[in-house]
Amino acid sequence: MAVGEKKSVAEGMTRTELDKAESKDFALGGKPMRPRDAATLILLDRSGSDVKVLLGRRHHKHAFMPGRFVFPGGRTDPHDSRVATVTTLPPEEEMRIAGHHARASRARARAIALSAIRETYEEAGLLIGERGAFASTRPGWQGFVEHGVSPSLERLRFVARAITPPGRVRRFDTRFIAAWRDDVAVALPDGGPTNELEELCWLPVEEAKTLEIPAITRTVLEELQARLATDPELRPGAPAPFYRMLRNRFVRDTI
Template sequence: MPDTESKPVPARPASTVLLLRDGAEGLEVFMVVRHRQIEFASGALVFPGGRVDPGDRAIAEALPGLGPPEAGALRVAAVRETFEECGVLLARPRGAAELLDAARLARIEAEHRAALCRGERPFAEVLAAEDLLPATDRLVPFAHWITPVSRPKRFDTHFFLAAAPPDQAARHDGGESVESVWIRPAQALAETEAGLRKLVFATRMNLVRLARYASVQQAFAEAAAAPVVTVLPESVETPQGRMLRIPREAGYGGELFPALDPPAM
């Protein structure tokens, strides 16, 4: 008899960046609103990010000190996606210790960002033309989530913290994202509770974690000290309704959480 059991769709490697700054009322994170015609998380408030491209792996393989190529590709993808979706470029001139200054970034953005977002210019070409190296050392691993096996589109996503360079202005790309905001994590959660925002589960839970921190320094220190535990949400039925189970040791303050949205990434 034929095998009627379908295999799970493979999860594609992806990187997400939680770009942070210290605001007047506490820690703020940069978020974008996905275009409603985008297939994944349409209309949702999300952290910038996307899947790893083959070009990211090629860049990582050419850079020393990034470890295994796949791990390096995740970091390169995080830098690329931050530039594409935020206009913030975590890169430094070759041989320099500091990141790009605002004036040079403005010229680079004007010349390259739109073409990069349209897929007309590889990131490697941008880096080579400007003699830049991605500042992957500015990224701190924060979380690792894999889309549930039941979903038709799946991602294996690594979340990184990054401090926003003070002289670089973050703004959405106007294509995949139609709005952007610097927002306190607790405020984003409260606005979602009030029906003003839409969050997918992984974003909601990582905002819950971020809301514990009073500053960028505290967020970085605690993330550096905590092991990253892989989270693959599992849907379970309970007397209280459908819940999503995640590992307690992942650091989200529990194991079962209400499934207020589809269990996607």
């Protein structure tokens, strides 16, 4: 595994400074676009003395974060909101995941959270939920049907939000959602069906920060480290950072 540049993004950066920090993470250019909802799952293993996190490397041909180690995740599918679950999101987490604006809704929060679970199955072969009969006609959920796993939302935790700055060929409004490894009901030995991530690895958070990871990923890992130090159970409703460009400055709000 290669060692990255150890760069993070920081509050107060200008657009130029941010472009330089993220120059190897994104293809620049493209027309102005509104960011699309996306979901990323930070899967944590607390079985040892150090909390470990799951990361996988994206193929070098991707325009978005090529060759970088990332958490499983992807663009939100609104239809995921209709997938049945055995438990629901904690109320304290629900609206923070949806976002406090006109398009915020319980269905939107469910879609974002369930997209994170689905993407973790597709990219890493890990099915989060509870053993039991599960039915769905949605193509992305047939692995849960085949393996008898009903997705569960109760222990998901919102830990950060970040909007891709303008000037990239892809823009996402990403929610970083944490879950625990012991919530994985089935782990497929050959990984997920999409093969989008390679070199899947579990690493202590401090070591994960030395990989070739996007600058925003390193920032989120630093935020997560600080939270785990005082809130190891990741209690529902705890304050979380929100990163975005505002008036040519990269700002950090707390939500």
